[in-house]
Amino acid sequence: MSRRQKKHGRPVNGWLALDKPEGVTSTTAVAKCLRGFNAQKAGHGGTLDPLASGVLPIAFGEATKTVGYVMEADKDYVFTVRWGSSTTTQDREGEVTATSDVRPERAAIEKALEGFVGEIQQVPPQFSAIKVNGERAYDLARDGETVALEPRTVQVFEARLVETPSSELAVIFVRCGKGFYIRALVRDLAAALGAEGHVAALRRTRVGAFSEKDALPLAKLEEMCDPPALEAHLTPIETALDDIPALAVDGEAASRLRQGREIVLLPHQVEAFREMRRPRQVNGEDASRICLALDQGKAAALGEVRAGRFMPVRVFNS
Numbered sequence: 001m002s003r004r005q006k007k008h009g010r011p012v013n014g015w016l017a018l019d020k021p022e023g024v025t026s027t028t029a030v031a032k033c034l035r036g037f038n039a040q041k042a043g044h045g046g047t048l049d050p051l052a053s054g055v056l057p058i059a060f061g062e063a064t065k066t067v068g069y070v071m072e073a074d075k076d077y078v079f080t081v082r083w084g085s086s087t088t089t090q091d092r093e094g095e096v097t098a099t100s101d102v103r104p105e106r107a108a109i110e111k112a113l114e115g116f117v118g119e120i121q122q123v124p125p126q127f128s129a130i131k132v133n134g135e136r137a138y139d140l141a142r143d144g145e146t147v148a149l150e151p152r153t154v155q156v157f158e159a160r161l162v163e164t165p166s167s168e169l170a171v172i173f174v175r176c177g178k179g180f181y182i183r184a185l186v187r188d189l190a191a192a193l194g195a196e197g198h199v200a201a202l203r204r205t206r207v208g209a210f211s212e213k214d215a216l217p218l219a220k221l222e223e224m225c226d227p228p229a230l231e232a233h234l235t236p237i238e239t240a241l242d243d244i245p246a247l248a249v250d251g252e253a254a255s256r257l258r259q260g261r262e263i264v265l266l267p268h269q270v271e272a273f274r275e276m277r278r279p280r281q282v283n284g285e286d287a288s289r290i291c292l293a294l295d296q297g298k299a300a301a302l303g304e305v306r307a308g309r310f311m312p313v314r315v316f317n318s
Helices: 026-037 061-071 106-114 137-142 182-192 218-224 227-233 237-241 251-258 267-276
Strands: 014-020 042-044 053-060 075-083 085-087 096-099 118-122 152-166 169-176 197-207 246-248 290-295 298-306 309-315
Touching: 014 026, 014 061, 014 218, 014 237, 026 042, 026 053, 026 218, 026 227, 042 061, 053 061, 061 237, 061 298, 075 182, 106 152, 106 169, 106 182, 118 182, 182 197, 218 227, 237 290, 237 298, 246 267, 251 290, 251 298, 251 309, 290 309
Parallel strands: 053 197, 085 197, 246 290
Antiparallel strands: 014 053, 042 053, 075 169, 075 197, 085 096, 118 152, 152 169, 290 298, 298 309
16 A cells, blocks of 8 residues: 655645746746745746746645636736837847837827727737647747747736836836736737837736735745744635635535535525626636635635535635
8 A cells, every 4th residue: 555645844825925026937936935934835826927027926735726716817017118129039038130210109109009908819929838739839939930829819908108218118007817918019019109129127016816015025035934924924715716706604514515515505695696606717618607615704615506506626624
């Protein structure tokens, strides 16, 4: 009989809004958080490029079961465009592919941004993690291959010019949905303005319920070296599910759900869910019937509501 492998670290559960600095990969950031908290398990809720800084939601323990919902969340970005040159990667790390003397005026930038608000079609950058015949597009691009990436429907809720520090630079704010590429926006914006440009700086200021004002800088996390004290910066599992319909359940029902067993809902609970239900997709699948069961305000289970029953698909044991 094989023995169950012993887990290393402490059973930490919850979410951390991490402020990732430039020059650090998301994977490295997760590893540093694991060490800092001496936690058994952690993952992130949406990759942030090494070039970018800002909010990187980190899930610990039971919270990793909700990562898919954070990946679907709206995001806010503030980024700087440098006019005058386009690059292979559409950011400052790439090789220059074209140059131009055009320096768009503020009014022209504001007008052009209006055309990128709403549901739009966007072709992802060549340097992206999209798979093409089983290989990542950025790996093919690094090998000098040009691949035909299909346009995708993405949502932009807001795009506005923040400031123009000089004729060379434009600082822009964007609120967008899943799958949106800032680098592709800069590529297309420059083309619309008859200019060349690339991303000079990029910061993510919000992911769903996680904001930069509450984010813990990675440097501070590493300085603290006190796992229990760090837990004061965690938010509950249900933080990531703030826009999911939620129903309160009593102790007996919560116990059944945590055992993976369905429960029968009361008529008023079914009616409440119907009023809260909204169209939703998670990982490309219909999630409009997903509901969160709360036991004394704490997440007990995520499940589907069908025919007056709550059928758990994820249970939480924290």
